[in-house]
Amino acid sequence: MVPNSKVPASIVIFGAGGDLTRRKLIPALFNLYVEGYLPPLFRIFCVDYVQQELNLFRESLRTGITEFSRNGAPSADKWTDFSERIDYISGDFLQRTTFLALKQGISGFEKSVRKRGTRLFYFAISPRFIETVAHGLYTDQLANRDNADRLVIEKPFGTDLASAKTLNKYLLARFTEKQLYRIDHYLGKETVQNIMAFRFANYVFEPLWNKKYIDHIQISVAEKVSVGSRGGYYDGAGALRDMVQNHLLQLLCIVAMECPGAYEAEVIRNAKTKVIRDIRPMKSAQVSRQVVRGQYKGYRQEAHVSSASTTETFIAAKIFIDNARWKGVPFFLRTGKSLEKQSTVIIVQFKDSPHKIFRDDIVPNRLIISIQPELEISLLFESKVPGLQMKLQPVEMDFTYNESYSTRPIPEAYEALLLDVLKGDATLFMRADQVEAAWKAVMPILDSWKKQARNGLHAYVPGSWGPAAAKTLLHPHSSDWILLPETLARAAPAPLK
Template sequence: MKPKKAFPAAITIFGARGDLTRRKLIPALYNLFIENHLPALFEIFCVDFQTVDEAAFKNDLLTGVNDFSRSGKAEPAKWADFSAHISYLQGDFTKKETYLELKAKIEDFEKDGKQRGNRMFYFAVAPRFIEVIAEALYTRKLCVNKTHDRLVVEKPFGTDLDTARKLNRFLAKRFSEKQIYRIDHYLGKETVQNIMAFRFANYVFEPLWNKSYIDHIQISVAEEVSVGKRGGYYETSGALRDMIQNHLLQLLCIVAMDCPGEYKAEAIRDAKTKVLKSIQPFTTPQVFKNVVRAQYTAGEVGDEARVAYRQEAQVSPESNTETFVALRMAIDTPRWDGVPFFLRTGKSMTRQSSVIVVQFKESPHKIFKDDIVPNRLIISIQPELEISLLFESKVPGLQMKLVPVEMDFTYQEAYTESLPEAYEALLLDVLQGDATLFMRADQVEAAWKVVMPILDAWKKYPAKQLQFYESGSWGPAAASNLLKPYAKEWFRLPSKETIKKLAVSK
């Protein structure tokens, strides 16, 4: 990780009683603390409207660390040191008194440290509060230093292009772009960050990373979890907004971008935005030819019975909201002309899996009759965290017989240290003012422009070509048909049962 900053840090979390704070933010900050990545002087101000005893609040945060931190249960002495830096502030986000009290607390902290340090304001709140809180921070002059004061805004950033533009303009009138950190936790994952190093630091791959050698690319994020209690939110979102518009398009950018001129935030964000602006826009007929939407029905995931999406809480029994999307995209650049990109995501599927597959073209030298499997590069983001290359090899023996084999790089085998969680990397970047892994305003809007023709087509024809797939499956057959003639089916990581069998056989 990067060396810690000397500046004191005043960290404010709005929505401190929420699940994100308990499961992700506090465990991430605790791990940064015990590994000496936070500055010596820091304070975490937790703001929420609920009245709660501060000791009980901290005890709940400790339970979150014990349950969800990669470092395991907190050591009592270290937790005592860390939690001494946490204070709870009960306040209504819509009342000026909340911000006056917060400002007084931050200023007292900075006076004690005799230094004006960095201020981070994390919006772990529902989207409807973003403008409310931002306006108050601006009006009460809590976030005025363009060098040291930063806002962190969670997705969804808008619900369509118009709302994203409106929110960007609202924030731009009050803060500079370099103060705004639009967070996508996928970009903080270690394997995702490693894709750039893999591509641009290893010359053996970059010359092949183009239309001359690559047949097609698959980017797939499958989720075991169902919508569950999030039905109310999901009915207004769906898989396209929830996953494709941000997570998968960001992965696409990293895979498809040209090498930036330097490893600096703006150069990298320029390269990513260029990719988004180069994606061929869909017409309405093309949407129904190149995009598959589907919804899960009742079934089993593992040994757990699942109800259909339409039977989930707060979901309409006639809902057409998609829980699965697969699509084929084209990028109009010299590097990728003619190379299809296939993106897929879905809920209540067979297993958790985030994987990028780069399928190379077949060898032009077909001198071996059993040379039938093209080279394939597999980047597994989760849960395996590995990169493997599939290539042909001769079977030992007196005859020339080929079989495909894999050359693997796995994090577990290559490194002994524990890998930081995505939020650890991203929070540290915010404190250090590094915006490399965060989305810029024009990048967010370019991503919305990609998906708007799809949303508009679905709005015009609400039920047209809506597919269904059984919970515990890999999605509808139409998604595999989308791949033809490039592949028969989507690449799948081995099932949990297969992995267990392999482990036993070893």
């Protein structure tokens, strides 16, 4: 569905001088414009404290599109029309004059098109400015229509349960829940969105999606890059706050949720929130047995990182969901920086066959959902090797986006999410209670680490797969973490029993 073409849109980006705008937001908006998904009447207001000349700023955005857009360099005519709709407002978020200048710009645009339209406010800013910008929008009534005005807020949404509750309370005292879009770009990825279609539109899998047939599930988000220039932020966050509390728990929700009664935003968000609330709380003594944390060697020498830092750059955890579908099935979550490869993979490991009539039937069925970089879904099953003897070998049945949809471009995550905001569709965005439930789920780990800052922090070599202790966490369900799909048929390690 395309946003109502008769309704103009004012798109405001706070913190527009940052990398997020240049690398993700403007390329996404430009692609939506080129493909006809933006309304004919729109204006983009870029707000930042740095003084910049408008034409130089626009040129910087153009080079960003050339470098980072999936479509490469923009055509001259499309870019000319698009760039003329971009304004730049220099101002301090702490000063009311900034918001008055923005209000004047939006009002001028809406007067020129003779209609009050949709207003999208994107918070591409440091978390410490969220309340400041929200206060400015509220005070000067820039976002005072709950059916037309939307605030998009990037993570981190709080640093713990208490701060998340405080921020929710602050925002909900000024805006309605339907105006707040807490964004997690992982949920905009094509393969992530496809998990729901795969589960609920294909009945062959859904009857098997439970504790009777599934042995365990692995969700692994590996990053090859180091902390790099993000040390100032990362050293105060760590892998648990930066990745698990949002990205990995959101993937968990989609994999584990019950079938919603309808494909509607609130119904789906209810189902996801219930999953998080059903996560079994860890006691302090269980954290050391169910969670492994690590820090890559050399992390403390990174820029803006404390030389005595105990911040984790790797975490692996075993969690349980105490409901009728999943009780007793372990979910293994893993993420880290400076690992061997960039990879996001979900592994659904089925239980071993009860009918062992073949001696070499040793590899249980396995479903592999590769979110990046492959964009692939594979089913591992046993097959007879051609020949005169009954010999089995694991093989893969593959679905890949590149082969099945070779003529259809795959949109970037931010394209899908920005379009949903313009449409007023909150399906892929987190609600206040879901954010708080996610923080509540990880607080026992944070509290335990706070008491024992250095205990159990494993060092690992950059370019490896993290601490060896992460493998022992899988026992007795598996001997190792499953990696990329192309390695499965060759390696296919059997689970330990």
